[in-house]
Amino acid sequence: MSAPILETRQLSKTFGGVKAIDRIDFSLAPGELRCLIGPNGAGKSTFFKMLTGQHRPDGGQVLLNGQDITAAAAHEIGRLGIGIKNQIPDVFDGLSVAENLTLAARFILPKAAAARKVAEVLARVQLEPMAGRLVGELAHGQRQWVEIAMVVAREPILVLLDEPSAGMSVEETARTAELIREINREATVVAVEHNMQFIRSIASRVTVFHRGRILVEENVDKALSDRRVRDVYLGRSAA
């Protein structure tokens, strides 16, 4: 098995006495498309924020391709190639769709190449007709796509997607699943999701979080039929 692209060792984070992330050992193979699931408050978003320098861990380590990035700042992690779509769309509402993508692409590319990249990504996410519209005026689903497109325009090696299909229509969700599979051809992807059908359509392996710990890590069918997983989703305490 190839060396993991991302690894956490005993990663921990406490908020006011609550262990949001409790000694998590997590490993991800290059090229994988993994889903993180678990009930609200399980620690999935906190985990993502610790991987991207938005929260500083209290203990443990984060390794990207073997390099320790535990104490790295958000911009340093961004430069190393981790891109994240946060749970609440984190976009530039006062700028146009094209300007949003340009800001992302310009970081790695000179002006002309960035313009080509923006056009290519706009086509991929089918946002070309909205290129000139202000992102703040778009529907929720479209804003999510803008954010995903920004992440892609930066050509990341690892993409973290926090609830990419939240608030989307059935058609939008299907399109998003397709988009994620496309992204996965070039980058390793981890997605936090609640929509089980969506998870089945994109992932082969699932990690289940519960109370800041990993409860189950299995292939998707096994994980979703696991009794403990059903118990935590129904609010029963897992054995």
Place this chain on the structure above:
Amino acid sequence: MAILTTVGLMAVPSFYDFAVQYDISKIFVLALLALSMSFLWGYVGILSLGQTAMFGLGGYVYAIVAMNSVDTATAALIGIVCPTLFSAVLGYFLIWGRIGDIYFSVITLAVTLILEKAIRATSGDRFVIGKVRLNGQNGIPGVPSLEIPWEAKATLFIDGVYYLTAAVLILVYVGLRLTLTTGFGQVLVGLRENRRRVELLGYDSRHYCLGAFVLAGAVAGLAGVLFAVWGNFVGPSLFDLDRAAQIVIWVIVGGRMTLAGPILGTALVVTLTTWLGTQGVGQVTLALGAMLTLFVLLFKKGLLPTLSELLSAVARWAASRRAAR
């Protein structure tokens, strides 16, 4: 539109007397100060209440250097460089310290007030730099105007200062507009919109914030130099709370999310303040306060954005009427 405005401004001295030119020059200088704040606040999202610190430093440094028999062009240059360096040092500690936005505003305000108090405490013979007495709260009178390079021993008179301040204001406005279209400028706008996203994309926001703060500091310092040239005087009021607060009013009235708005706001409020002063109202500050409240309530985005929205609404209405016929 911009060309018309420029031509119009340049034609003013042909039609109006020195008193009018003198008043308008002051507006140009103060508008530069307003630009330095609105660039930071409206485009980068940093509210610096201490732009008067750079403004005052610019004025004082120019006065002291020019009065020590150095040629005025060099003095003006030093007058711009000093506040620029000062804002680099101050900005470094504030931005690398990652303090919150409110603390940034409070600390910058405190810095300008400290400088004001320090200057006020410099009365007496002990406080002399070269040949120049600082004179505490009485300020330094007799600050020379800029020398005209191509005419021996001649300095700019009121009309010359008018042309100079107008040209500088136009250049700085255009320069800042162009800056905002560069990659650097786009990241600055990104910072205003969403600082976290800028960081997640890989940009180190601290470098960009510091760059903007230093640029704004240079513009405020330049305004300070021109203020000293314009009034032939510098005093501790350059740094004071009154002025620091007034810039906020100019910018809010004009519209902080534009660069032209604050120029308009400065012109309007400064003219109104002067007019109220001559009308025997007595409580000019109170009247200004009422005006600010009114603006915040009625024109949330400021005068210029509201006017342009109104104009485009009228244009849309006219177009729909034409289409209906």
